[in-house]
Amino acid sequence: VKVYFFVMPQNTSTSEAFTTPRLLERCPMFAHLTDEDRVRVAAVARVRTYARGETIIRDAEPVDRFFVVLDGDVKIYKLSPQGKEQILHWVRPFQSFAEAAVFSGGAYPASATALHETRLLEIPRAAFLDIVRADGEFALRVMASMAKWLRRLVDLVEDLSFSEIPARLARRVAKLAADQGVELNDGAAIDLPMSKTDLARMLGTVSETLSRVFSKLSEDGILDVDGRRLTIRDAAKLRGLFESGG
Amino acid sequence: VKVYFFVMPQNTSTSEAFTTPRLLERCPMFAHLTDEDRVRVAAVARVRTYARGETIIRDAEPVDRFFVVLDGDVKIYKLSPQGKEQILHWVRPFQSFAEAAVFSGGAYPASATALHETRLLEIPRAAFLDIVRADGEFALRVMASMAKWLRRLVDLVEDLSFSEIPARLARRVAKLAADQGVELNDGAAIDLPMSKTDLARMLGTVSETLSRVFSKLSEDGILDVDGRRLTIRDAAKLRGLFESGG
DNA sequence: CGGCTACTTGACTGTGGTCAATTGGTGTGG
DNA sequence: CCACACCAATTGACCACAGTCAAGTAGCCG
Numbered sequence: 001v002k003v004y005f006f007v008m009p010q011n012t013s014t015s016e017a018f019t020t021p022r023l024l025e026r027c028p029m030f031a032h033l034t035d036e037d038r039v040r041v042a043a044v045a046r047v048r049t050y051a052r053g054e055t056i057i058r059d060a061e062p063v064d065r066f067f068v069v070l071d072g073d074v075k076i077y078k079l080s081p082q083g084k085e086q087i088l089h090w091v092r093p094f095q096s097f098a099e100a101a102v103f104s105g106g107a108y109p110a111s112a113t114a115l116h117e118t119r120l121l122e123i124p125r126a127a128f129l130d131i132v133r134a135d136g137e138f139a140l141r142v143m144a145s146m147a148k149w150l151r152r153l154v155d156l157v158e159d160l161s162f163s164e165i166p167a168r169l170a171r172r173v174a175k176l177a178a179d180q181g182v183e184l185n186d187g188a189a190i191d192l193p194m195s196k197t198d199l200a201r202m203l204g205t206v207s208e209t210l211s212r213v214f215s216k217l218s219e220d221g222i223l224d225v226d227g228r229r230l231t232i233r234d235a236a237k238l239r240g241l242f243e244s245g246g
Numbered sequence: 247v248k249v250y251f252f253v254m255p256q257n258t259s260t261s262e263a264f265t266t267p268r269l270l271e272r273c274p275m276f277a278h279l280t281d282e283d284r285v286r287v288a289a290v291a292r293v294r295t296y297a298r299g300e301t302i303i304r305d306a307e308p309v310d311r312f313f314v315v316l317d318g319d320v321k322i323y324k325l326s327p328q329g330k331e332q333i334l335h336w337v338r339p340f341q342s343f344a345e346a347a348v349f350s351g352g353a354y355p356a357s358a359t360a361l362h363e364t365r366l367l368e369i370p371r372a373a374f375l376d377i378v379r380a381d382g383e384f385a386l387r388v389m390a391s392m393a394k395w396l397r398r399l400v401d402l403v404e405d406l407s408f409s410e411i412p413a414r415l416a417r418r419v420a421k422l423a424a425d426q427g428v429e430l431n432d433g434a435a436i437d438l439p440m441s442k443t444d445l446a447r448m449l450g451t452v453s454e455t456l457s458r459v460f461s462k463l464s465e466d467g468i469l470d471v472d473g474r475r476l477t478i479r480d481a482a483k484l485r486g487l488f489e490s491g492g
Numbered sequence: 493c494g495g496c497t498a499c500t501t502g503a504c505t506g507t508g509g510t511c512a513a514t515t516g517g518t519g520t521g522g
Numbered sequence: 523c524c525a526c527a528c529c530a531a532t533t534g535a536c537c538a539c540a541g542t543c544a545a546g547t548a549g550c551c552g
Contacts, residue, residue, distance in 0.1 A: 080408035103389050136379060153399035153400065161324070164539070195497095205540075212501080
């Protein structure tokens with residue numbers, strides 16, 4: 001095992017040369033590779049740490065690399081000329097982003113920022129395309145990831161076009177419950193993994209409006225809100241807000 | 247040439263056995279294939295004609311095939327439970343749709359309807375996946391197509407989140423001008439390739455609102471509207487509506 | 493303790509959606 | 523060939539959702 005100390009790529013630190021192939025194992029996109037291949041990928045890739053709030057890529061910048069989140073969280077968002085922010089997706093560990101951008105070249109279509117201290121695996125454009133060409137299975141997994149992005153964006157369009165804010169919030173709360181492995185029943189507790197301001201930006205609204213909607217839900221006995229902790233009071237009513245067309 | 251009469255696949259008519267490989271040549275996705283390969287693809291594919299207004303796939307239906315438009319037009323859209331329609335994209339000849347859905351399986355994420363009499367090439371899910379696996383170049387082209395879909399959806403989200411209806415309309419008019427090879431100058435004439443009701447549904451609004459916006463633009467001397475023919479009166483003002491944040 | 497940020501609440505306004513009535517163009521059947 | 527039906531488009535009246543601006547509170551870190 002100690003041989004890694006000597007063949008280790010220059011742009012990663014000692015501990016990362018050990019851990020990166022291990023981490024790749026946990027990424028759906030690289031899970032099919034042999035250990036040998038993973039070491040090879042880790043060699044062309046670079047691991048970089050971003051501070052909380054640091055910008056990773058900016059909308060319209062030329063595309064030069066592709067990303068996998070190793071730990072931490074990244075938000076992908078668009079900024080309007082007036083400074084309004086629409087969050088497209090919260091990227092969690094072992095998910096990737098910018099594959100489509102790297103693939104079609106040109107400019108990144110959105111911006112990305114680290115939300116906490118975050119480590120990313122970064123693969124240069126040319127190397128990424130080489131792997132795609134060389135490894136059919138990898139190509140299929142990249143396609144699977146792009147297909148997921150498409151679903152998410154269609155869902156977002158659906159939300160923006162059809163639903164009012166209370167329905168969007170209710171749907172989001174249900175999703176969060178599912179992510180946290182909590183059944184959406186009366187009494188269930190859910191922790192917001194983000195500030196309410198950012199939650200508002202995911203829903204396509206502003207914090208003032210979200211605040212009002214939360215107090216309305218509270219008044220109506222649907223939801224209790226205490227800081228970032230939500231407690232479901234009436235799951236049926238909550239569901240009613242988004243099922244069959246909020 | 248006449249040999250085609252005898253090796254022709256059973257599910258296509260005589261003329262289609264001739265024309266399908268020719269048409270495939272014009273699809274970016276199949277342009278790289280040899281003539282031989284194209285005949286092979288045409289053999290597993292089926293050509294089907296849809297009448298104006300006929301539904302091709304319905305949101306949430308199980309995925310069983312992938313489509314390429316040969317001639318005609320197809321709209322891809324979501325329907326809200328209340329019956330509001332949001333058009334995601336107008337698919338034109340030699341473009342494809344549902345590749346991501348076929349790829350990730352499950353259910354179609356949106357509906358598709360033929361706008362005029364339309365001929366589609368339909369490739370069953372299993373055959374499509376076989377071609378992707380067998381032909382790396384084809385896989386790359388499918389990825390290119392998915393990347394385009396992603397861009398379009400991000401653009402749509404941007405429009406829905408940031409722009410008011412006049413700005414969305416102005417941007418659309420500019421796009422139509424570009425598509426029709428017309429410079430967006432004073433006096434330029436653009437023909438709407440769709441009804442105003444459908445245009446409204448692409449912009450995420452309703453025909454009444456679109457009608458009002460058109461008459462406002464007309465009043466302001468920006469645009470003349472005569473049926474489906476638009477004449478630009480003041481291109482600078484039109485651009486001003488969407489550049490630097492409408 | 494001071495300053496920063498996140499959040500809340502109030503008052504106001506505007507965009508744009510709904511409902512309803514009317515017009516005009518088009519294709520169908522008597 | 524005309525009458526009718528149907529659909530696209532327009533216009534008016536109304537109003538509600540939600541965004542903006544402003545003020546104030548609570549919580550957190552240095």
